[in-house]
Amino acid sequence: MGSVFDEKDFLASCGSTKFSNNMVAAGPFSTLQDAIQAARDIWFNKVDVNGWLEAFAAHPQIGQTPSRDHKSPTFAQWSKGEQSTAMSTATEVTLQELVQWNARYREKFGFVFLICASGRSTPEILTELKIRYQNRPIIEFEIAAQEQMKITELRLAKLFSNNVDTASAIKS
Amino acid sequence: MGSVFDEKDFLASCGSTKFSNNMVAAGPFSTLQDAIQAARDIWFNKVDVNGWLEAFAAHPQIGQTPSRDHKSPTFAQWSKGEQSTAMSTATEVTLQELVQWNARYREKFGFVFLICASGRSTPEILTELKIRYQNRPIIEFEIAAQEQMKITELRLAKLFSNNVDTASAIKS
Numbered sequence: 001m002g003s004v005f006d007e008k009d010f011l012a013s014c015g016s017t018k019f020s021n022n023m024v025a026a027g028p029f030s031t032l033q034d035a036i037q038a039a040r041d042i043w044f045n046k047v048d049v050n051g052w053l054e055a056f057a058a059h060p061q062i063g064q065t066p067s068r069d070h071k072s073p074t075f076a077q078w079s080k081g082e083q084s085t086a087m088s089t090a091t092e093v094t095l096q097e098l099v100q101w102n103a104r105y106r107e108k109f110g111f112v113f114l115i116c117a118s119g120r121s122t123p124e125i126l127t128e129l130k131i132r133y134q135n136r137p138i139i140e141f142e143i144a145a146q147e148q149m150k151i152t153e154l155r156l157a158k159l160f161s162n163n164v165d166t167a168s169a170i171k172s
Numbered sequence: 173m174g175s176v177f178d179e180k181d182f183l184a185s186c187g188s189t190k191f192s193n194n195m196v197a198a199g200p201f202s203t204l205q206d207a208i209q210a211a212r213d214i215w216f217n218k219v220d221v222n223g224w225l226e227a228f229a230a231h232p233q234i235g236q237t238p239s240r241d242h243k244s245p246t247f248a249q250w251s252k253g254e255q256s257t258a259m260s261t262a263t264e265v266t267l268q269e270l271v272q273w274n275a276r277y278r279e280k281f282g283f284v285f286l287i288c289a290s291g292r293s294t295p296e297i298l299t300e301l302k303i304r305y306q307n308r309p310i311i312e313f314e315i316a317a318q319e320q321m322k323i324t325e326l327r328l329a330k331l332f333s334n335n336v337d338t339a340s341a342i343k344s
Contacts, residue, residue, distance in 0.1 A: 110222040110223070
C-alpha cells in the first residue's frame with residue numbers, strides 16, 4: 001500500500017531530506033496523531049545535525065517573504081501564512097529592528113532565527129529573539145530544533161486537513 | 173604585543189577557523205592554564221555548530237592515517253601520535269571492525285567518530301564507539317565536542333612545551 005503523502009508533502013512540513021524520506025518509509029499514517037508521533041521520533045532520534053541545519057536553511061528570515069524560487073512552493077506559502085500575525089503587527093521601525101537582530105543572530109549561531117510564529121506579534125518575536133540570542137550555540141541549536149518540530153506539527157495538521165478524504169480511505 | 177602563537181598553531185590544536193581566530197584575539201597567554209581557560213570559553217560559548225562540524229572534519233577516521241595533504245601538517249602529525257597506542261594494539265580483525273563501525277557511525281551522525289585516543293587501545297575504542305552509537309544525534313554531537321576539547325587541551329600543552337622559551341619571555 002502506498003503512502004498518501006509523498007516526499008514532496010513532507011518536505012513542505014520540514015526541509016530535511018532525511019526527515020522526509022523516513023516519513024515516507026514510516027507511513028502511511030491512519031491519523032494525524034500517528035504521523036506526529038513518527039515525525040517526533042524521526043526528527044529527534046534519526047535526523048542528524050546536518051539534517052537539522054538543512055531544515056533550518058529552508059526557512060526565510062522572520063519578517064521576510066520566502067524567495068520566489070523556493071524548492072517547495074507549499075513550504076513558501078505556509079511560511080507566509082504563519083507570519084501573517086507578525087506582519088500585521090509590524091511597523092517600519094520594528095521590522096527594521098527584526099532585520100538587524102536576525103543578522104546578529106545568524107552571525108552568532110550560523111543559522112536563521114527559527115520560531116513557531118503562528119499567532120505571534122512582531123514585538124513578541126523580537127523579545128524572544130533577544131532572549132535567545134544570549135544562549136550558548138549548542139543550547140540554541142536544540143531550541144531551534146524544538147521550534148522546527150512545532151512548525152512541522154502545524155504543517156502536518158494542514159496536510160491531513162487538506163487530504164481528509166484520502167486519509168479516511170486508509171482506515172477503511 | 174603580538175601573540176606567541178598564530179592562527180596556524182591554534183588550527184593544529186582544533187580545526188575550527190572561528191576557534192583559531194578567537195584564540196589569537198584572546199592571546200597572548202602567559203600560561204598554559206590561561207590558554208586552556210580561554211579555549212574552553214571560545215569552544216563552548218562562541219564557536220557555532222558549523223564551527224564544531226568544521227573542527228570534526230579535520231580529523232581522520234580512528235585507525236586511519238591523516239591524508240598527506242592535510243591543511244595542517246602539525247595536526248596530521250599529532251593525530252598520528254595520539255593514535256599510536258590504538259595502532260600498536262590493533263589486529264587485522266579489530267582494525268577491520270573499526271573501519272566498519274566508523275562507517276556506521278558516520279552514516280548515522282554525519283560526522284567522523286571523535287575520541288581523545290591518547291593511551292587508548294583499539295578494543296577500548298571499539299567498545300566506546302559501539303556504546304556511543306546508541307545515542308541521539310544531538311547528544312552525540314555534544315559528546316564529540318567534549319572529546320574535541322580534550323584533544324585540544326593536550327595539543328595546547330604540546331604547543332606550550334614546544335615554545336617554553338618564548339612563552340617564558342612573555343611573563344618577564
